[in-house]
Amino acid sequence: MIKKGTWVEIEEVVLQPEDRSNAIPEETKKTPLKLWAKGFCLEDSEIGEVAKIETVTKRVIEGVVTEVNPRYIHDFGDFVQDIMYVGPQAREILWGDSNE
Amino acid sequence: MNKYEELMGKKGEIMLKSVGIDYSKYETGKLSFDYERMLRDTGYSLSDVMKIQSEVGVGNTPLIELKNLTTLARKVSKTGKAARIFVKDESCNPSGSFKDRRAAVSVYDAKCRGYKGVASATSGNYGAAVASQAAMRGLKCIIVQECYDSKKIGQPEILEKDRKCECFGAEVIRLTVGPELFYTYLKVLDEENYYNASLYSTYGITGVETLGYEIATECREKLGKDPDVVMITHAGGGNVTGTARGLIKAGANDTKVVGASVDLSGLHMASDIDFNRKSFTTGHTGFGIPFMTNPDRSDVPRSAARPLRYLDRYVTVPQGEVFYMTELLAQIEGLERGPAGNTSLAAAFVISQEMDDDQIIVVQETEYTGAGKHVLPQLSFARNNGIEIKVGNPEEEVPGKTVILPDHPSKMMAKDMDLDGYRKSYINNAVKRAEGNTIEPVDFEYLCVETKMDREKVAKLLEDLGITVE
Numbered sequence A: 001m002i003k004k005g006t007w008v009e010i011e012e013v014v015l016q017p018e019d020r021s022n023a024i025p026e027e028t029k030k031t032p033l034k035l036w037a038k039g040f041c042l043e044d045s046e047i048g049e050v051a052k053i054e055t056v057t058k059r060v061i062e063g064v065v066t067e068v069n070p071r072y073i074h075d076f077g078d079f080v081q082d083i084m085y086v087g088p089q090a091r092e093i094l095w096g097d098s099n100e
Numbered sequence B: 001m002n003k004y005e006e007l008m009g010k011k012g013e014i015m016l017k018s019v020g021i022d023y024s025k026y027e028t029g030k031l032s033f034d035y036e037r038m039l040r041d042t043g044y045s046l047s048d049v050m051k052i053q054s055e056v057g058v059g060n061t062p063l064i065e066l067k068n069l070t071t072l073a074r075k076v077s078k079t080g081k082a083a084r085i086f087v088k089d090e091s092c093n094p095s096g097s098f099k100d101r102r103a104a105v106s107v108y109d110a111k112c113r114g115y116k117g118v119a120s121a122t123s124g125n126y127g128a129a130v131a132s133q134a135a136m137r138g139l140k141c142i143i144v145q146e147c148y149d150s151k152k153i154g155q156p157e158i159l160e161k162d163r164k165c166e167c168f169g170a171e172v173i174r175l176t177v178g179p180e181l182f183y184t185y186l187k188v189l190d191e192e193n194y195y196n197a198s199l200y201s202t203y204g205i206t207g208v209e210t211l212g213y214e215i216a217t218e219c220r221e222k223l224g225k226d227p228d229v230v231m232i233t234h235a236g237g238g239n240v241t242g243t244a245r246g247l248i249k250a251g252a253n254d255t256k257v258v259g260a261s262v263d264l265s266g267l268h269m270a271s272d273i274d275f276n277r278k279s280f281t282t283g284h285t286g287f288g289i290p291f292m293t294n295p296d297r298s299d300v301p302r303s304a305a306r307p308l309r310y311l312d313r314y315v316t317v318p319q320g321e322v323f324y325m326t327e328l329l330a331q332i333e334g335l336e337r338g339p340a341g342n343t344s345l346a347a348a349f350v351i352s353q354e355m356d357d358d359q360i361i362v363v364q365e366t367e368y369t370g371a372g373k374h375v376l377p378q379l380s381f382a383r384n385n386g387i388e389i390k391v392g393n394p395e396e397e398v399p400g401k402t403v404i405l406p407d408h409p410s411k412m413m414a415k416d417m418d419l420d421g422y423r424k425s426y427i428n429n430a431v432k433r434a435e436g437n438t439i440e441p442v443d444f445e446y447l448c449v450e451t452k453m454d455r456e457k458v459a460k461l462l463e464d465l466g467i468t469v470e
Helices: A084-098 B003-008 B011-019 B033-041 B048-053 B065-077 B099-112 B123-137 B158-165 B181-192 B201-222 B238-249 B287-291 B319-333 B341-351 B375-384 B418-435 B440-452 B455-464
Strands: A006-013 A033-041 A050-054 A058-067 B063-065 B082-089 B117-120 B139-148 B170-176 B227-234 B256-260 B311-315 B360-362 B388-392 B402-406
Touching: A033 B139, A033 B181, A050 B287, A084 B158, A084 B319, B003 B181, B003 B238, B011 B158, B011 B181, B011 B341, B033 B201, B048 B099, B048 B201, B048 B311, B063 B201, B065 B082, B065 B319, B065 B341, B082 B201, B099 B117, B099 B123, B099 B201, B117 B181, B117 B440, B123 B139, B123 B158, B123 B227, B139 B158, B139 B181, B158 B375, B170 B181, B181 B287, B201 B238, B201 B360, B201 B455, B227 B238, B238 B256, B256 B341, B287 B311, B287 B341, B287 B418, B311 B341, B311 B418, B319 B341, B319 B375, B341 B360, B375 B388, B418 B440, B418 B455, B440 B455
Parallel strands: B082 B360, B117 B139, B139 B170, B227 B256, B227 B360, B256 B311, B388 B402
Antiparallel strands: A006 A033, A006 A058, A033 A050, A033 B170, A050 A058, B063 B082
């Protein structure tokens, strides 16, 4: 159970496909416009249940709970071998072998 | 009428209460409006803006000469010559980009007018800038971001901006792809009565004027002359417009203003599929061209960003070149900066080679870097989304399919875009407002200034479109 006061993320469908703008590509038009927001649970809840939250700006909004204590997932990515030549090649052009 | 259309119908009313500008009073003819009067009416002079920005540590960023990059340009230049390349290190602003200049004025204005909070619709650095300024001025802040595709997969660069906004205490509303972001944004403005810190408001543009002004005055102080070229990354047009206006205010009338965007041709900005097939979320042609040919498509009725008034030249560069240049900047200049801010640097490397050794080219921004906003995560993300990353000839890059890092600095290229063609499309779009296929003399004068074209050319284009001047 998610206790009241826990920091969670919620999901809300803003516009169903039929309510979306007509001026968008077909692949987008067939999906709903969704929204995610974070805040403190105002009641005990469970993942997948509808709950009310209070956001950091004190707005109270409602949505399906998707995550507890959501973390940032972005990082510095994988090692990319392809860029390894960039510096050495430029230094070679600039300063030649004497740079070693 | 569906839910979307219903709320869009209230747009004018919501705008008036959230920006506090009655745009209707600037309308003059059938399609024209008094741009200069609209900008004057902000009530903030250039020196007021400088004071507002200096209070919050914005502006007066270092102008750094990129000596090794200049030498490299000369080594690979066909003539053996290249202009001296300088960069305005805008990453030194509080939230890490030139966008602080725009946010500083808007948030100050919101505070003076007694709003309790500010809001902005942006997936870019501007969100962090508004959040940072709001934190400094003690206002609440909501940022509405286009963040994910329908599978909730987000560009690492946007995820980082989300984090950055939250670290300044802002609430971030993250949405799936689509222009109805504006719907959610209007709803927030309507319900919360926040100030609309629009990128395209007059305040957002006057804030950038200090950047152009600083470049001109610093070049005179350090180098004894005005820059020959200022290279500006172009997206929504505010960067070009504000910088160019600042140069003009400093009297740098001979400086050429050159815009550069990342080439994302063929990718649809509102496509759920294309969304994660691009490696740049701003500074690209997907914003650059539509906002040039139809500036009044933004979140305010009359955009203060009007790039065609100021651009002397416009080029595009492939994504791979910008990543290459970002890596090069770190490796030979010791400056690790975010990729998107290096779009104009990639173009400057090429354009410098058309110039003489004693000439000066200034790249007018850098942006902060970090997890997500970096060559490695952005290339990893592209590869994981089926984009082929390779080293070779950047001319062969196909947006959404390949990212090609130039195999040698001599392969760097910038593609000249047809500004006259965009001016023509601008006029095509503008005259759609002209009822009965006639326009007034004031409209004619307006079109000449808007497109920076001579009267004969504008008259000819109008004639071809069957539009007569009353």
